[in-house]
Amino acid sequence: MSLFLRLLWRNRLASLGGGVITVIVLLALVTPLLPLQHPDVTDTAHRFLFPFSKGYLLGTDQLGRDLLSRLLWGTRLSLAVGVVAALAAGIVGSGVGMIAGYAGGRSDNVIMRAVDMLMAFPYVLLALAIVAALGPGLMNALIAVAAVNVPFFARNIRGITLGLAGREFVDAARLSGKGHIRIILTELLPNVLPVIVVAMSTTVGWMILETAGLSFLGLGAQPPQADLGGMLGQARSAMITSPHTSVVPGVMIFLIVMSVNLLGDGVRDALDPRLRSGALSRPRAATEVARRGPVPSPEMAPADALLAVQALEIQFHVGGRVYRAVNGVDLAVKPGECLGVIGESGSGKSVTALSIMGLVASPPGVITGGAVRYRGEDLIGAPYARLRDLRGESVAYIFQDPQATLHPLYRIGDQLAEAIRAHHPVSRAEARARAVQLLRDVRIPNPEGRVDDYPHEMSGGMRQRVGIAMALANDPDVIIADEPTTALDVTVQAQILSLLDDLRRDRGLAIVFITHDFGVVAQLCDRVAVMYAGQIVETGPTAEILATPAHPYTRRLIACVPELGGGRRELAAIPGLPPSVDALPEGCAFAARCDKAAPACREARIDMTGTGPRAVRCLYPEEAFA
Amino acid sequence: MTEALRVSNLSKTFPRSRGLFARARPGVRALRPVSFAVETGETLGIVGESGCGKSTFARMLVGLLPASGGEIVIEGRRLDTADPARFGKMIQYVFQDPISSLNPRKTIRQIMEAPLRRLHGMGRAARAARIAEIFDSVHLRPDFLDRYPHEFSGGQAQRIGIARALAAAPRILVLDEPVSALDVSVQAQVLNLLARLKAEFGLTYLFISHDLAVIEAVSDRVLVLYFGAVVEIGRAESIFKHPRHPYTRLLADSAPVVGRPLRAPEQRGSELPDPLDPPPGCAFAGRCPRATDLCQTEEPPLRPMGEDQLAACHRPLED
Numbered sequence A: 001m002s003l004f005l006r007l008l009w010r011n012r013l014a015s016l017g018g019g020v021i022t023v024i025v026l027l028a029l030v031t032p033l034l035p036l037q038h039p040d041v042t043d044t045a046h047r048f049l050f051p052f053s054k055g056y057l058l059g060t061d062q063l064g065r066d067l068l069s070r071l072l073w074g075t076r077l078s079l080a081v082g083v084v085a086a087l088a089a090g091i092v093g094s095g096v097g098m099i100a101g102y103a104g105g106r107s108d109n110v111i112m113r114a115v116d117m118l119m120a121f122p123y124v125l126l127a128l129a130i131v132a133a134l135g136p137g138l139m140n141a142l143i144a145v146a147a148v149n150v151p152f153f154a155r156n157i158r159g160i161t162l163g164l165a166g167r168e169f170v171d172a173a174r175l176s177g178k179g180h181i182r183i184i185l186t187e188l189l190p191n192v193l194p195v196i197v198v199a200m201s202t203t204v205g206w207m208i209l210e211t212a213g214l215s216f217l218g219l220g221a222q223p224p225q226a227d228l229g230g231m232l233g234q235a236r237s238a239m240i241t242s243p244h245t246s247v248v249p250g251v252m253i254f255l256i257v258m259s260v261n262l263l264g265d266g267v268r269d270a271l272d273p274r275l276r277s278g279a280l281s282r283p284r285a286a287t288e289v290a291r292r293g294p295v296p297s298p299e300m301a302p303a304d305a306l307l308a309v310q311a312l313e314i315q316f317h318v319g320g321r322v323y324r325a326v327n328g329v330d331l332a333v334k335p336g337e338c339l340g341v342i343g344e345s346g347s348g349k350s351v352t353a354l355s356i357m358g359l360v361a362s363p364p365g366v367i368t369g370g371a372v373r374y375r376g377e378d379l380i381g382a383p384y385a386r387l388r389d390l391r392g393e394s395v396a397y398i399f400q401d402p403q404a405t406l407h408p409l410y411r412i413g414d415q416l417a418e419a420i421r422a423h424h425p426v427s428r429a430e431a432r433a434r435a436v437q438l439l440r441d442v443r444i445p446n447p448e449g450r451v452d453d454y455p456h457e458m459s460g461g462m463r464q465r466v467g468i469a470m471a472l473a474n475d476p477d478v479i480i481a482d483e484p485t486t487a488l489d490v491t492v493q494a495q496i497l498s499l500l501d502d503l504r505r506d507r508g509l510a511i512v513f514i515t516h517d518f519g520v521v522a523q524l525c526d527r528v529a530v531m532y533a534g535q536i537v538e539t540g541p542t543a544e545i546l547a548t549p550a551h552p553y554t555r556r557l558i559a560c561v562p563e564l565g566g567g568r569r570e571l572a573a574i575p576g577l578p579p580s581v582d583a584l585p586e587g588c589a590f591a592a593r594c595d596k597a598a599p600a601c602r603e604a605r606i607d608m609t610g611t612g613p614r615a616v617r618c619l620y621p622e623e624a625f626a
Numbered sequence B: 001m002t003e004a005l006r007v008s009n010l011s012k013t014f015p016r017s018r019g020l021f022a023r024a025r026p027g028v029r030a031l032r033p034v035s036f037a038v039e040t041g042e043t044l045g046i047v048g049e050s051g052c053g054k055s056t057f058a059r060m061l062v063g064l065l066p067a068s069g070g071e072i073v074i075e076g077r078r079l080d081t082a083d084p085a086r087f088g089k090m091i092q093y094v095f096q097d098p099i100s101s102l103n104p105r106k107t108i109r110q111i112m113e114a115p116l117r118r119l120h121g122m123g124r125a126a127r128a129a130r131i132a133e134i135f136d137s138v139h140l141r142p143d144f145l146d147r148y149p150h151e152f153s154g155g156q157a158q159r160i161g162i163a164r165a166l167a168a169a170p171r172i173l174v175l176d177e178p179v180s181a182l183d184v185s186v187q188a189q190v191l192n193l194l195a196r197l198k199a200e201f202g203l204t205y206l207f208i209s210h211d212l213a214v215i216e217a218v219s220d221r222v223l224v225l226y227f228g229a230v231v232e233i234g235r236a237e238s239i240f241k242h243p244r245h246p247y248t249r250l251l252a253d254s255a256p257v258v259g260r261p262l263r264a265p266e267q268r269g270s271e272l273p274d275p276l277d278p279p280p281g282c283a284f285a286g287r288c289p290r291a292t293d294l295c296q297t298e299e300p301p302l303r304p305m306g307e308d309q310l311a312a313c314h315r316p317l318e319d
Helices: A002-010 A012-033 A067-103 A105-120 A123-134 A138-165 A168-175 A180-216 A228-238 A244-271 A349-355 A384-390 A412-421 A428-441 A460-472 A490-507 A518-524 A542-547 A552-560 B054-061 B108-120 B124-137 B142-146 B154-167 B184-201 B212-218 B246-254 B293-297
Strands: A307-318 A321-333 A338-342 A365-374 A395-398 A478-482 A510-515 A527-532 A535-541 B003-014 B028-039 B043-047 B069-074 B077-079 B091-094 B172-176 B204-209 B221-226 B229-235
Touching (some): A002 A012, A002 A244, A012 A067, A012 A244, A067 A138, A168 A180, A180 A244, A307 A349, A321 A338, A321 A349, A321 A510, A321 A535, A338 A349, A338 A490, A338 A518, A349 A365, A395 A460, A428 A460, A460 A478, A478 A490, A490 A518, A510 A518, A518 A542, A535 A552, B003 B204, B028 B054, B028 B229, B043 B212, B054 B172, B054 B204, B091 B154, B108 B124, B108 B154, B124 B154, B154 B184, B184 B204, B204 B212, B221 B246, B229 B246
Parallel strands (some): A338 A510, A478 A510, B043 B221, B091 B172
Antiparallel strands (some): A307 A365, B003 B028, B003 B069
């Protein structure tokens, strides 16, 4: 709640609107207590007095009634009508929308087509028709305005309910014995309520305007009752001679509607979780760099490395918190080599991979230290034009979810051709020919036929092959594969892995393979780096690490992996959870879960130790490590 | 040993929408008739790849989806209407995604109380005592009760999901990929908890997973689904070592195993048959290296092969 108010306050226009509407509402509330003349008392001797006349602060109207008094009473009435109409439309519309969205199928269809019919009429005509049928009067105008706005709520809320009704917690509620009505009221409503509130706050202004419109036409409030639209309507005949009689209610309508809309927009922006998380603030084209301390020299990296990551540090700055996602990671790959980076969720493996080409979203991501060297050139802080030249051309990515990486509205052939033409000035026909060849390279059967498919026409495995084909499009030197087989079935996974293996042998590709699966690492990777809480805790040749893990975390993680052929058994587990990266402990991050931890482990940062290809970040490595 | 669950000829066909004037078209057969029985205290593992019908099958078992045919009998009582409230006391469901199975706007206490109140009609004091008891057995701290789902890690949320399922005091739990959204080090915590709960409450499990190693570690018997049909049933310790059906063998060969060299177990297209136009014979024939003309034309029935093993194959594998 306090976060909501803070966000709202930060939006200057919204707070201005909030201030104005608060003053107006307060005035409307205290109107009966103020020493005002009765709004309906006529005094024909003092008609059309101008503002600031004696005894009449805002002057008088055509019947000599006090304008200030009529304005305040009118505002009171208009606000009340607007709010009640919004509530009525909100409740009825949301109810209809939730029932339609939850029931789905035929009931949904029938309800929503009825709502569509309501929407097919221009709303003013519809409101006029309703009032014509019911007869003029403020109450009938209110009903008309509410009815006209029901479809807006119904459609809005139905869409959201439809998404929620398919969620697993609704199934869980049904299994808990809840009936349909109870599910709608106790499971769905709390989730839809913020949307209803936001929709109402943005429509109250419209409701006031529409009621004023009906009153202006003489169909709403009936004389002598004062409401803003009615005042305006009665004053229009004296518009030229006594403009103040129409300006006064006009300005009030303007102030109310403007302030309500500004406030409503602010409420929406502050409540919508997507807007709040900054999803609509577009990330920059390259990750922000704010390196503290010296840049590691190129000599520190292995001489034959094609791509080297040196002492990389990445933080996420969210609100006042600092999440230290990556804390000094060193990696290197040679041509033709496959390096596995293994770790659990939150270990920083994906962030490391994305940072290589400056793809970590900023804000909130910041690279705070280290270097990424491609053929010796430091890419951190490199100009965006340089990064763009390299992205896809020299270093390409394969992501986990091919469904999300491929554009759903373009044919895959066009997407492949676009990837080629982004870097090479070739003709469309040539790009297409290469796209077909790429599909053949990743063993898609009948590539000439499938090049014109849309992504949804392919299976998950086929889509991931297209993802790989796109990564290969410009013949890169390095491929960074971020969990490329996690979303796939095992039989498909085996095919994709063997494809990647063949490609790297045939083309001398260097692959950085990010995964959480030891089985995959064992089959594909030459070397492996194990990550935990943003650090590499152990690195070395895959076979050696799997046979004789040196870090207690590696050993116990391997023990957790169930293997086919082991039979029915109790599985090993690591008690506890990894530390949160916004509160990393002083020394070894694994100490809290480690059965070998000693006081020295918790004192200071522990460095990598080891000779040759193997290194471990542990004071008390397993005995097998010599 | 008593029978906890018997399923006879359970099948599901989804109707296809038809045009205004078009004739009704045959529906999509998501699950061909399936029959099997599970004994009390047994864990039946169900494996299959995406699109094989395992989720459809699981949802029918708990009454979330009405069956098109066949019957479900739990401890001698026939449940033929898809009414989760009636099924709820007998059979409960643990969802794959622990976070999305908990309503984000309800406290854990409200979530836990729903089955106690709706299914068992317990009073306030009785509910509190029962929740404390269940939380104790799944190793969750009582102060979690007043928090909201987003405050929990995946492993904790999954234990809450298990606690919610147990609150209904069911005889059978359907576990739909209960650990595939969890990290390896946490996965084992949940699996071991499930094993202990089973012994403690005398439960029967139907354990659905795509991970053969996990299935093998927890199951007594395993049922392999392919394209909506059971292709093989057998004891967990032998079915992957001595598969009779070529598809089971393909699955076993595809699982990444440390120390086994990398090779693609099949080079032919791995596409599933089109569900709108299913092949006349064995659904696997198009991918099967042993397929003959008979396989292309006639659907093989499930028949016994060796002891405790059944497979639906015209040309089963020999040892």
